[in-house]
Amino acid sequence: MQRCNTTLCLSVYIVTFVLGLPANVLAFYTFCKKVRQKPTPIDILLLNLTISDLLFLLFLPFKMQEVMNDMIWDMPYVLCPLSGFVFYMTIYNSTFFLTAVSVERYLGVAFPIRHSLKRRPVYAVAASIFFWIFSIAQLSIVFIVPFIGPEHSPFTTESHNASANSTSGDSRVDVCYENFTEPQLEVLLPVRLELCVVLFCIPFLISSFCYINFIRILSKLQHIDRRRRLRAMGMALGTLLVFALCFGPYNISHIVGFINWKSPDWRDQALLCSTFNACLDPLIFYFSSSAVRGNVGSVIEGVKIRLQRCMSCHLLQALCGGITKTTQDKEHTQEEINAI
Template sequence: MDNFSEDIADNNNTLNCTIDHTIHQTLSPVIYVLVFVVGLPANCLSLYYAYLQVKVKNELGIYLCNLTIADLLYIFSLPFWLQYVLQHDNWTYDELLCKICGIVLYENIYISVAFLCCISIDRYLAVVHPFRCHQFRTVKAAVVVSIAIWTKEILTSCLLFTHGEVTKDSESHVVCFEHYPIKTWEHSINYYRFTAGFLFPFCLLIFSYYGILRVVRKSHGTQKKKKIQIIRLVSSTIIIFLVCFGPYHVLLLIRSIFENSCEFAASIFNLYHITLLLTTFNCVADPILYCFSSESTYQYFAKLGDTCLKCLRCIQTETKESYAMSTPETVKKIREQAELDPELLTKLHARKVEETSISTLPKEGVI
């Protein structure tokens, strides 16, 4: 009865709370469309490279593959959220679909966090304890860990989100997965999400990064290129973690501590949803990890970038050279100097012969 009374009181607070949802009709649709257009092909490509790593028995590919699957599930839910915000936060589907989309949203956050931790711990064991912990760095172990993460997060969602996730606001719009102010039962859940879903994984990431950085700097046997690759992988993991998930969880904690009125909820609404949109960029940022996960993948993207730069440089160089050599004043000046100084003519002729002989040599790598 107490829970039922609390739910009634919370619903009454939501009905009496008027909040400006303009940010949902302006910024949110742009971000959702951008993440969908960029994230879908990027994650499909990432899934392919993860599969290639799994094929060669690389346990890191298992974690990257699961990370991509979590991102793709959320990307497929974006059209529903896009329609929701464009209709002024009015959910037109049934409550079950609202609960599924909400769970996918939160699962993307915490499953991504879990697998980012797995990637960092895997690199820590590979660098700091390469022989002692070899049995934990196998494809079989990675599969077991992945199953455990998915099972834990799905069970947690089923236990935590047992309340009704569809309510009506003051404008009689059906609101999905949003309660303003926070409902009574949400406080304990948010504290759990902050500590177990953000703070503890963040400590693991810092511990892994510190251990890897210390060993890599002291190691003389590791190649410099390999050191840079390892540092890039772990650094990008921490940057993605902090930028995409840090601000959201800080605002989540602030709301859980101080939000007990509609006025406070309205004042923090825009800032909170900007941080929530940052978690969406995780779907675009995760494929960056694939650039640093293996030498071959990194070289592929590096060569692609070098090719584009070389093409631009060649175009600029050809334009400058053709303009300089085709100028009549330049040719006339060279001829005048050659007539005054016969040695200059001899040097120019020798240089031309040398350039011709070099251009006829085979290029590097061509047999």
């Protein structure tokens, strides 16, 4: 059975949740506001990417509980395929939306006039609906695999599992989406390879083509402000880096698993890289949207004002306390003199 180091995995999950949730909530509020006022294709795509990340973060506590319980699934069974489905579906859904953003940015600089004339929010809405449906259909394998083979029926009771294990001498414990039988692997491993090719390799190649040409074109445009040009180029390189580092290791595990015909022991560790994507996406939002930068600036300014008010209150209280104390000391001294 694959094992995820408790300290490492729990640390990554907690950091991702603590940093990613408030950042994505702020991004969600910003994009909702922008889409209501004046929708643009890139805002619609980033809004859907934010929703995907928020779904991922909302189901992340189930992974935390699983890791804390030494990868033993002690929660209701229905939560196992549901949490796994949302967990994996949102990871792969992110690759689609990141790719769509790269295409949108490339077309904007490569064909500015033609693209601006044909740029319609409805196209982004249609693409978003397709991405959600396609991801849901592809990751439905999570619900199907547990039903392959009678010994892995989801309706098998824990006591029956325990007795079967004691009879067969198998040391397997009740886990979620692990320890697959040979019939299950015959279905799962080819599907994982297909997920790697369709949901990672192809989107990554498209994103690489779009951002490399995006950078090449921007480097030749001298009429754009240098600072703005460098920021856009840095955003493109950063997005490709996030794409490769977050999604690459986990998808490589699919290829290795197909070749060796078993899940690699390091698959859970590779999944941690994909987890980080939920708190790295807000950085892409920050550099991609002036509205997000404006809201972040407003939040920081609000925090500064509150801190200044708190510090002013503390200083005022200390000053008032000092004046009161001085007055009391004078009165006490006068009382001593009168007593003498």
